[in-house]
Amino acid sequence: MTTTPVDGLSGARADAPADALTGELIAAENAHVAHNYHPLPVVVARAEGAWVTDVEGKRYLDLLSAYSALNFGHRHPALVAAAVDQLGRVTLTSRAFHNDRLGPFAEALAALCGKDMVLPMNTGAEAVETGIKLARAWAYRVKGVPEGAATIVVADGNFHGRTTTIVSFSDDPQARAGFGPFTPGFVSVPYGDAEAIARAIDENTAAVLVEPIQGEAGVVIPPEGYLRRIREICDEKNVLFIADEIQSGLARVGTTFACDREEVVPDVYLLGKALGGGIVPLSAVVADAAVLGVIRPGEHGSTFGGNPLACAVGQQVVEMLASGEFQTRAQALGEHLEQALQALVGAGVTGIRVAGLWAGVDIDPAYGTGREIAERLLHRGVLVKDTHGQTIRIAPPLVVRATELDWAVEQLRLVLAG
Numbered sequence: 001m002t003t004t005p006v007d008g009l010s011g012a013r014a015d016a017p018a019d020a021l022t023g024e025l026i027a028a029e030n031a032h033v034a035h036n037y038h039p040l041p042v043v044v045a046r047a048e049g050a051w052v053t054d055v056e057g058k059r060y061l062d063l064l065s066a067y068s069a070l071n072f073g074h075r076h077p078a079l080v081a082a083a084v085d086q087l088g089r090v091t092l093t094s095r096a097f098h099n100d101r102l103g104p105f106a107e108a109l110a111a112l113c114g115k116d117m118v119l120p121m122n123t124g125a126e127a128v129e130t131g132i133k134l135a136r137a138w139a140y141r142v143k144g145v146p147e148g149a150a151t152i153v154v155a156d157g158n159f160h161g162r163t164t165t166i167v168s169f170s171d172d173p174q175a176r177a178g179f180g181p182f183t184p185g186f187v188s189v190p191y192g193d194a195e196a197i198a199r200a201i202d203e204n205t206a207a208v209l210v211e212p213i214q215g216e217a218g219v220v221i222p223p224e225g226y227l228r229r230i231r232e233i234c235d236e237k238n239v240l241f242i243a244d245e246i247q248s249g250l251a252r253v254g255t256t257f258a259c260d261r262e263e264v265v266p267d268v269y270l271l272g273k274a275l276g277g278g279i280v281p282l283s284a285v286v287a288d289a290a291v292l293g294v295i296r297p298g299e300h301g302s303t304f305g306g307n308p309l310a311c312a313v314g315q316q317v318v319e320m321l322a323s324g325e326f327q328t329r330a331q332a333l334g335e336h337l338e339q340a341l342q343a344l345v346g347a348g349v350t351g352i353r354v355a356g357l358w359a360g361v362d363i364d365p366a367y368g369t370g371r372e373i374a375e376r377l378l379h380r381g382v383l384v385k386d387t388h389g390q391t392i393r394i395a396p397p398l399v400v401r402a403t404e405l406d407w408a409v410e411q412l413r414l415v416l417a418g
């Protein structure tokens with residue numbers, strides 16, 4: 001049996017060698033948790049702002065932010081207060097009844113997006129699934145596509161989640177192999193090539209579904225004008241433009257949405273991750289009534305979707321975004337980070353891609369794999385995650401300080417210097 005480190009640092013027992021508790025807890029996970037992830041060997045017990053503390057009492061700067069679910073940092077006081085307050089009232093009603101938090105949350109989120117309506121779900125993958133069902137229903141009921149014939153155009157290198165339908169249009173062999181048969185109705189074209197999208201569209205196309213910046217692929221930023229051209233193509237061909245802003249949205253790139261960088265408004269926003277403030281799973285599909293209005297009672301839903309606890313946190317998130325403070329911070333800190341990282345290009349780094357406070361850093365294979373660099377950074381008190389072999393992704397909480405970013409980049413420099 002292992003003891004749960006409820007008190008975090010209390011796990012550091014005088015008679016036990018350092019790291020014994022870490023080893024014990026990791027062994028318990030390995031024995032009893034499916035091996036669907038390969039975590040770095042650190043066991044987090046506490047966190048605040050941009051920092052986490054492990055069960056041994058060691059502190060680490062969190063440069064992953066739970067894949068941008070922690071844009072506002074760990075345990076932001078305003079978000080914790082909203083959650084605690086709601087815990088004392090009501091947490092779950094199901095949508096069989098109304099609750100007093102859903103309407104105000106939806107109104108605020110729709111206003112942030114400049115849209116009419118919200119369909120609340122829990123995880124990002126559920127928002128994507130909802131977007132797919134919505135696009136198909138819209139194609140049959142509004143556009144007049146023959147039942148069963150609707151297609152959706154997606155981009156190579158995409159990441160939209162882990163359900164069977166979503167992995168059906170992934171081109172990542174690890175995500176797909178062994179999980180077929182796959183859902184038909186998707187056409188994939190090269191990312192960043194808007195004319196390839198235009199060529200893939202026919203009279204049965206319901207939607208174009210893309211990430212405005214591909215996060216899991218390694219912070220891949222499309223050429224300037226890509227999103228604007230998709231908007232034009234979708235308007236011309238009467239096709240919905242669905243932007244998966246689950247990782248790129250909610251201030252990460254220096255604007256509320258990554259689409260804002262090209263002043264583009266998609267027909268449908270898919271949101272998740274940071275929408276739940278790093279406290280609760282909360283996702284949403286946001287669109288105008290002409291689109292979301294096609295969904296009728298009984299056709300779609302989720303027991304926890306729109307629950308009052310998540311809505312209370314989500315409304316606080318929207319309020320924090322409405323001030324523009326986090327967007328401004330992401331922009332300024334991102335420029336700072338880019339300058340610091342630029343100095344490493346040619347010294348173990350082969351290239352960087354930066355959008356707001358979000359960076360993909362390609363590691364020269366001669367210096368180690370992305371995983372090895374992440375492990376060495378861990379020993380220096382910096383948490384990052386590798387993706388696709390040679391890339392590490394840097395996505396700090398937007399509450400991080402410039403001096404902390406400088407320190408983290410210095411740790412990366414030291415790791416690369418051997």
Ligand SMILES: *Cc1c(COP(=O)(O)O)cnc(C)c1O
Binds near residue numbers: 160211273
């Ligand atoms: C994380 C992510 C998802 C899936 O979200 P989950 O909450 O993990 O299901 C979908 N799309 C994008 C772009 C993501 O980054």
